[in-house]
Amino acid sequence: MDKPDKADKTGRAAPKVVTILCAASGWAAAVASVISYPYIFGAAAIILGIRVSKGGSRMGMPLVAASILLMAAGLMMNGMLYDYLRNAVGI
Numbered sequence: 001m002d003k004p005d006k007a008d009k010t011g012r013a014a015p016k017v018v019t020i021l022c023a024a025s026g027w028a029a030a031v032a033s034v035i036s037y038p039y040i041f042g043a044a045a046i047i048l049g050i051r052v053s054k055g056g057s058r059m060g061m062p063l064v065a066a067s068i069l070l071m072a073a074g075l076m077m078n079g080m081l082y083d084y085l086r087n088a089v090g091i
Helices: 016-035 038-054 060-089
Strands: none
Touching (some): 016 038, 016 060, 038 060
């Protein structure tokens, strides 16, 4: 009987580039949840953080924690921050 070749087995680990892109987009969504649409961007950031942590990276759990905190801040101060940024840009 032939032994299976373990060199061809890639496993379920995500490539490093995918992990970095997911983490970067998760942080961008977490910051965007403070400014507008906290439910949408906050949920997206949490999902991306969980996906990053499932891929074997340690940067996923801080992303999930920060997303929850920034989403809560966005829910509390959404109107005030949106008006301030709109006046600062001049729209």
